[in-house]
Each structure stands twice: as C-alpha cells, then as structure tokens.
Amino acid sequence: MKKIDIPVEGMTCASCVTRVEKIIGKFEGVRNVNVNLASERVSFEVENDNFDLESVAEAVQDYGYKLKLDSSADKIRYLSSDGSPLKEKDEYFEEIKKDFFLSLILTIPLFTISMLGDYSFFQSLWPFSVDYTNKILLILTTPIIFVAGKRFFKIFWSNLKHFSAEMNSLVAIGSGAAYGYSTVATLFPETVSLHGDLPHVYFETAGVIITLILMGKLLEHNAKRKTNSAIKKLMELKPKTARILVGEIETEIQISELKTGDIIVIRPGDKIPADGIINWGSSAIDEAMITGESIPVEKNIGSKVISGTININGAFNFKVTEAGDNTVLAQIIRLVEQAQSSKPPIQKMVDKIASVFVPVVVLFAIAIFVVWLLIGGDNSFSTALINFVAVLIIACPCALGLATPTAIIVGSGLGASNGILIRNGESLELAQKITTIIFDKTGTLTEGKPAVTEILPMNISEDELLQLCASLESQSGHPIAAAIVEAAKSKNISLSKPESFQNLSGFGLTGIVEEKAIISGNLNLMSEYSIKVDKAGKQFEDLSAGGKTVIYIAIDGELKGMIAIEDKLKETSVKAIEELNRMDIKTVMLTGDNKSTAESIARKVGISDFRAEVLPEGKANIVKEFQSKGEVVAMVGDGINDSPALAQADVGIAIGTGTDVAIETAQITLVQGNLLSVSKAINLSRYTIRTIKQNLFWAFIYNTVGIPLAAMGLLNPMIGALAMSLSSVSVVSNSLRLKRTKL
Ligand code: AMP
Numbered sequence: 001m002k003k004i005d006i007p008v009e010g011m012t013c014a015s016c017v018t019r020v021e022k023i024i025g026k027f028e029g030v031r032n033v034n035v036n037l038a039s040e041r042v043s044f045e046v047e048n049d050n051f052d053l054e055s056v057a058e059a060v061q062d063y064g065y066k067l068k069l070d071s072s073a074d075k076i077r078y079l080s081s082d083g084s085p086l087k088e089k090d091e092y093f094e095e096i097k098k099d100f101f102l103s104l105i106l107t108i109p110l111f112t113i114s115m116l117g118d119y120s121f122f123q124s125l126w127p128f129s130v131d132y133t134n135k136i137l138l139i140l141t142t143p144i145i146f147v148a149g150k151r152f153f154k155i156f157w158s159n160l161k162h163f164s165a166e167m168n169s170l171v172a173i174g175s176g177a178a179y180g181y182s183t184v185a186t187l188f189p190e191t192v193s194l195h196g197d198l199p200h201v202y203f204e205t206a207g208v209i210i211t212l213i214l215m216g217k218l219l220e221h222n223a224k225r226k227t228n229s230a231i232k233k234l235m236e237l238k239p240k241t242a243r244i245l246v247g248e249i250e251t252e253i254q255i256s257e258l259k260t261g262d263i264i265v266i267r268p269g270d271k272i273p274a275d276g277i278i279n280w281g282s283s284a285i286d287e288a289m290i291t292g293e294s295i296p297v298e299k300n301i302g303s304k305v306i307s308g309t310i311n312i313n314g315a316f317n318f319k320v321t322e323a324g325d326n327t328v329l330a331q332i333i334r335l336v337e338q339a340q341s342s343k344p345p346i347q348k349m350v351d352k353i354a355s356v357f358v359p360v361v362v363l364f365a366i367a368i369f370v371v372w373l374l375i376g377g378d379n380s381f382s383t384a385l386i387n388f389v390a391v392l393i394i395a396c397p398c399a400l401g402l403a404t405p406t407a408i409i410v411g412s413g414l415g416a417s418n419g420i421l422i423r424n425g426e427s428l429e430l431a432q433k434i435t436t437i438i439f440d441k442t443g444t445l446t447e448g449k450p451a452v453t454e455i456l457p458m459n460i461s462e463d464e465l466l467q468l469c470a471s472l473e474s475q476s477g478h479p480i481a482a483a484i485v486e487a488a489k490s491k492n493i494s495l496s497k498p499e500s501f502q503n504l505s506g507f508g509l510t511g512i513v514e515e516k517a518i519i520s521g522n523l524n525l526m527s528e529y530s531i532k533v534d535k536a537g538k539q540f541e542d543l544s545a546g547g548k549t550v551i552y553i554a555i556d557g558e559l560k561g562m563i564a565i566e567d568k569l570k571e572t573s574v575k576a577i578e579e580l581n582r583m584d585i586k587t588v589m590l591t592g593d594n595k596s597t598a599e600s601i602a603r604k605v606g607i608s609d610f611r612a613e614v615l616p617e618g619k620a621n622i623v624k625e626f627q628s629k630g631e632v633v634a635m636v637g638d639g640i641n642d643s644p645a646l647a648q649a650d651v652g653i654a655i656g657t658g659t660d661v662a663i664e665t666a667q668i669t670l671v672q673g674n675l676l677s678v679s680k681a682i683n684l685s686r687y688t689i690r691t692i693k694q695n696l697f698w699a700f701i702y703n704t705v706g707i708p709l710a711a712m713g714l715l716n717p718m719i720g721a722l723a724m725s726l727s728s729v730s731v732v733s734n735s736l737r738l739k740r741t742k743l
Pocket of ligand 1: 442549614
C-alpha cells in the first residue's frame with residue numbers, strides 16, 4: 001500500500017468533497033480516499049506501484065477540478081515533510097485576487113448606476129435613456145460573468161455533463177439566470193415585456209453575486225492559510241544545512257545529505273538538524289517547539305538531542321542516530337499532517353447532508369419559481385426569477401464544508417505546539433467523551449527509573465546477596481533489574497555470568513549463578529517454589545506500605561534477603577490526577593506490584609481505584625472490563641509493554657520519551673512525559689469539538705433562516721450573496737480563534 005497525497009484545485013464546498021472522493025474512489029485498487037477542503041488536498045492509498053495517476057487526474061478534471069500532479073519533483077507528495085504545502089496554493093490565491101478585482105472594478109459603476117437609476121433626481125442628470133443604460137450595464141456585466149466568474153461556469157458545466165450539481169452550480173445558475181434574463185430583456189425587450197414598457201433588468205444582481213462570492217473566497221482562502229501555521233512553523237524548524245566533522249575538518253553540507261553516524265558540530269543559537277546523541281560538550285537546549293516544555297533542558301555527553309530544537313548557550317558535537325524522514329521532527333510533521341487531513345465522524349454526517357443538499361435546493365428553487373410565476377401577478381416572471389436566484393444563492397453550503405476541517409487543522413496544530421500529537425480526527429472527537437482513564441504505574445505515574453533504597457540480607461553478607469542477585473538480574477531488561485545492577489555497580493561489585501536463566505514475566509527471575517540456585521522476585525514466585533517467607537513478615541509490610549517494591553531473594557531454596565526499590569512519582573503526577581478528578585473523570589492505576597505497594601502509591605498520587613499484581617497481558621482485559629460497564633476508556637502508558645491495552649482502549653495515550661513519537665498503537669502521543677498533558681489533550685478535544693459545533697451552527701443558520709425568507713420573496717439575492725460569503729469567513733475566523741486558546 002502506497003499513500004498518495006496531492007493538492008486539488010477548484011473545490012468550493014462540502015459537496016465537492018464527496019464528489020472528488022467518489023470520482024477517485026471508483027478507480028480500482030484505490031482505498032481510503034479522503035478529501036480535505038480546508039487544506040485542499042486529497043489523500044488515498046493505492047495497491048500497486050505503477051498506479052496510473054494521470055487517468056485519475058483526467059477523471060477529476062472532467063468534473064472541473066484539478067489534481068496538481070505537476071511540479072515534477074514532488075509529483076506524488078508522500079506524507080512527508082519535504083517542501084511547503086502552502087506554496088502550491090498561492091497561484092490559486094493570485095487568480096482569485098485578479099478575478100475579484102476585475103469583478104469589483106466593474107461592479108462599482110454597475111451597482112451605482114442600477115441603484116441610482118430608480119431615483120428621478122438621478123434620471124434627470126443621467127444623459128442616457130433607459131434602453132441605452134441597460135446596454136451599458138450589459139457591457140459592464142459581461143466580463144464579470146465570462147472572465148471573473150468563469151470558474152463557476154466551468155465547474156457548473158462539467159458537473160452538468162454528469163448530471164450533478166454543487167455550490168458552483170448554484171452560483172452559476174443564480175447569476176447566470178439573472179444575467180441571461182437581463183440580456184434578453186435588454187436586447188429583445190418585446191419578448192419579455194407585457195405592456196410595452198421596458199422590462200426591469202437584474203445585471204447588478206448577477207455582478208454583485210459574483211463579486212461577493214469571490215470576495216468571500218478570497219477572505220476565506222486567506223484565513224485558511226493561517227489555519228495551517230502550525231505545520232509551517234514546524235517545517236521552518238528544520239535548518240537547510242548542517243556542519244559535520246570529517247576527520248578534523250568541519251564541512252557544511254545540505255541537510256538532505258546527512259547520514260546516521262555523521263558527527264555534527266553545534267554552536268550557540270544553532271538549530272539541531274537531526275536526532276542524535278551528544279559525544280562531546282554540553283549545553284542547554286530549548287525543546288519547547290517539540291515537547292511544549294518551556295524550560296530549557298540541560299544536556300551532557302550521552303544525552304539525546306532532537307531535531308528542530310534550538311541550542312541556547314553551549315557548544316557540542318553529536319552523533320546522528322536519525323536523519324531526514326526518520327527524525328522526530330519529520331514524524332511529528334507527518335502525524336500532524338495525517339491528523340489534519342483525516343475526518344472525524346461528525347464530518348462524515350455533514351458530508352452526507354451536503355451531498356444531497358444542492359440537488360434538493362435546485363429542485364426547491366424551481367418549485368419556488370413556478371409558484372411565483374402562478375401567483376406573482378403582473379411582473380410574475382421577473383419576480384419568480386429573482387426569488388429563484390435568491391433561494392439558490394442563500395442555499396450555498398460553502399461554510400458547511402469548512403466547519404469541520406478548519407477546526408481540525410487548527411486543533412491538531414494547537415496540540416502539536418503543546419506537545420500533544422493526535423493521530424486522527426476520530427481520536428480528537430473521542431477524547432472529550434472519555435469517562436475513565438487507566439494509568440500504567442511504572443514510567444507513567446512514576447519516573448520509570450527505580451533505584452534500590454534498602455538491602456536486607458539474612459544470614460549472608462550484604463555484598464554477597466547483592467552480587468548473586470545482580471548477576472542474575474543483569475540478564476533481564478526490567479527496570480527493577482536495572483536498579484539492582486546499578487546498585488551493585490555503585491559498590492564496585494563485579495558480576496558473574498549466570499549458568500542458566502529464566503524470566504517469568506510479572507513474577508521475577510530464576511537461574512543458576514556460581515552453582516547456586518537463585519530465585520529473585522515477588523511473593524507469588526516464592527510460593528511457586530515453596531519458599532517460606534515468614535521471617536521477612538513485618539519488614540516486608542513496612543517497606544511495601546511506604547510504596548516501595550520489595551523483592552525476595554532465595555538462594556538454594558531458602559530466603560536470604562530482600563531488596564527494596566523505589567520508583568519516584570513524577571513531579572507532575574499528583575497535579576495531573578487532581579485536575580482529572582476536578583474534571584469528573586475516573587482514574588485507575590494498574591501495576592504489577594503487590595497490593596500494599598500499589599495502595600501506597602495510589603494514595604500518594606490521589607487515585608482511589610487501583611489494581612495490583614496485574615500481569616502484563618492482563619492490562620487489556622482490565623480496559624475491556626471498564627468498557628463493558630459502558631465507560632469510554634483511555635489508557636495511558638509508555639507504549640512499549642502496554643501496546644495491547646493502548647490498542648484496546650477507546651483512546652490510547654502514549655507517554656513519549658521525547659524521541660519516539662510515532663507510537664503505532666496510540667491515538668494520542670504526549671511528546672513530553674508530562675501527565676498534565678492528559679487533561680490538556682481532553683481540553684483540546686473539547687474545545688475543537690465545541691468549535692466544530694459552533695461552526696456548523698453558523699453554517700446552517702444562514703441557510704435555515706435565509707431559504708424561507710428567499711422563498712417568500714423577502715431576501716434580495718445580493719444580500720444573500722453577502723450573507724454567504726460572510727458565513728464562510730465567520731466559520732474560518734471562529735476556527736482561528738481556537739489557535740489562541742490556552743489548554
Ligand atoms: P511487572 O509486571 O513487570 O511490573 O512486575 C511485577 C512484579 O514482578 C514486580 O513488582 C516484581 O515484584 C516482580 N518482578 C518483575 N521483574 C522482576 C525482576 N527482574 N526481578 C525481580 N522481580 C521482578
């Protein structure tokens with residue numbers, strides 16, 4: 001499966017979206033077609049490599065839209081970060097601007113003459129006869145229709161060939177009808193006149209409609225460009241060149257030539273061009289743009305650096321671990337772009353409405369026309385015509401198509417700048433419905449860096465106990481094991497390689513070290529091997545009650561000691577839980593620790609519901625259990641051993657480590673391991689969905705109020721055109737407001 005993502009020109013409304021999706025979706029081997037009106041792009045997956053994109057482009061063109069396959073280099077822009085996606089659209093902007101100004105310059109005299117023409121004061125000054133004036137108006141209006149407004153007619157025509165209609169059709173039929181009737185009335189007045197008077201003409205209506213709709217497009221396009229500033233900002237974080245060390249010599253190379261293993265030289269103020277690990281020097285780095293964390297982070301030899309962040313004061317060299325499309329920055333851009341072009345469920349419903357809306361409106365307008373023709377009296381034809389035009393114009397569902405995608409674009413951008421990456425619109429919509437959040441303890445609520453706090457030997461020296469246990473633990477990747485090995489190292493105890501070793505996930509380890517049978521793990525493991533632990537009793541209880549993880553160590557079938565390990569709570573955990581409790585969201589903690597350790601930690605962090613001694617594979621079941629009670633469940637974990645639970649949850653939230661952002665099973669990734677971002681993510685979802693709902697209200701209210709008024713003959717079509725262009729602008733501006741929201 002290959003993902004294709006290309007710009008589309010000429011889409012104007014929600015119904016164009018479904019249209020283009022349908023055209024492309026009909027091709028064989030094409031899947032998941034997704035059109036985004038706000039970013040004016042289509043993305044889809046194709047099955048084979050030599051897929052014929054040209055024929056898709058032709059089919060789309062046939063309907064009057066244009067797939068932009070040109071600009072050979074990024075002919076197919078995979079969802080990657082190369083090139084600014086905004087550049088392609090500027091041409092379109094320039095075209096609309098030209099058309100708008102032409103239209104405006106002609107409309108000003110057109111409108112003035114037509115309006116003043118009704119006053120006798122003006123008529124006495126005006127040197128031309130009505131007949132002659134109408135011809136002047138015809139001359140002024142013709143270029144507006146055929147030059148400035150040609151886009152509407154082109155698309156209308158292509159659509160007509162396929163018996164379909166969309167917003168452009170409404171504008172084209174509306175202004176075309178006003179223009180056509182007026183032209184006939186001007187050139188052959190006798191054909192439309194009943195009593196020999198010169199008939200009234202509606203050139204200004206046609207001209208003003210085109211001008212105002214173009215103005216709306218222009219304002220809307222301008223605002224739409226602003227919605228995507230987050231992606232643009234992210235792209236600008238990438239420097240163009242990097243200085244690398246070749247031997248002793250510094251050479252400046254293009255960023256595209258960077259390879260893993262290169263050594264990059266960084267000075268104060270430099271942007272970090274790739275991901276890597278510092279191998280010389282130290283500095284403070286501003287990582288706000290990636291993680292949302294505003295305080296600069298101290299870095300030394302061995303620290304990871306992230307592409308797109310900015311070095312503040314020190315100088316250092318680092319070895320590239322990921323360059324180009326694999327960097328954290330590139331992944332973030334890809335994720336945000338993907339989210340921006342995806343549709344939340346709410347939009348799918350809107351698309352459905354929009355796809356039937358236009359044909360229904362056209363039929364309705366025709367019905368109104370007939371009714372007015374029958375009841376309109378003397379001037380029934382022109383009254384019927386103008387009301388027909390008014391209905392068509394006020395019914396344009398232009399704002400409808402922008403309501404959701406602009407909010408999603410701004411929302412996911414706002415998330416990214418706060419270190420919250422949302423996979424798609426669906427997750428963004430779902431996050432506000434979360435009722436229960438399940439936290440994995442280790443590495444999520446706690447630092448995930450446990451350290452040994454007490455060693456309690458029994459009939460053995462402390463060093464020997466530690467030496468045997470650490471030798472066995474050195475084979476395990478568990479954080480507990482790392483803590484024990486670290487403790488041995490700090491005491492300069494040398495470890496030996498176990499002769500055999502077995503890892504019992506969720507229980508501990510067994511193995512042979514220096515011909516001794518060692519068992520290191522929890523109570524369940526001890527019971528499994530019938531090891532008596534009575535003599536540990538009280539000490540074990542006390543340490544556990546203090547929130548420490550205590551493991552037993554048995555040697556040759558006898559308990560020989562305990563080691564207590566503490567994993568500190570993250571500084572932000574308590575506050576984060578407090579915030580969630582305040583939001584009335586239930587919180588639950590899962591841990592493999594025993595009950596008293598778990599209880600102590602849960603209490604410290606402020607969680608009342610916890611599950612202890614959970615085996616790794618049991619986490620997903622607990623998520624299921626809450627789901628079956630009707631809860632909308634979010635699971636927060638580190639994405640490594642929690643993958644099944646993250647995938648099972650309605651919303652999987654992965655706590656990033658700053659270097660791994662594309663955690664596949666998670667719908668939301670918090671780039672910085674800060675738990676305060678969990679409530680922020682929910683707020684983000686709430687605000688975005690609220691904005692979408694407001695937008696939909698504004699988009700529909702113009703239509704719902706306007707259509708009956710127009711049908712009753714109470715709405716001038718020019719006012720209708722103004723209302724329509726304002727509705728799109730108000731919707732886009734409302735989405736832009738979201739940008740300034742504090743999460
Ligand atoms: P986990 O499911 O990984 O959180 O582990 C659950 C419990 O099993 C821990 O609290 C320890 O008591 C025990 N355990 C897991 N791994 C080890 C290990 N490498 N050494 C000793 N005990 C372990």
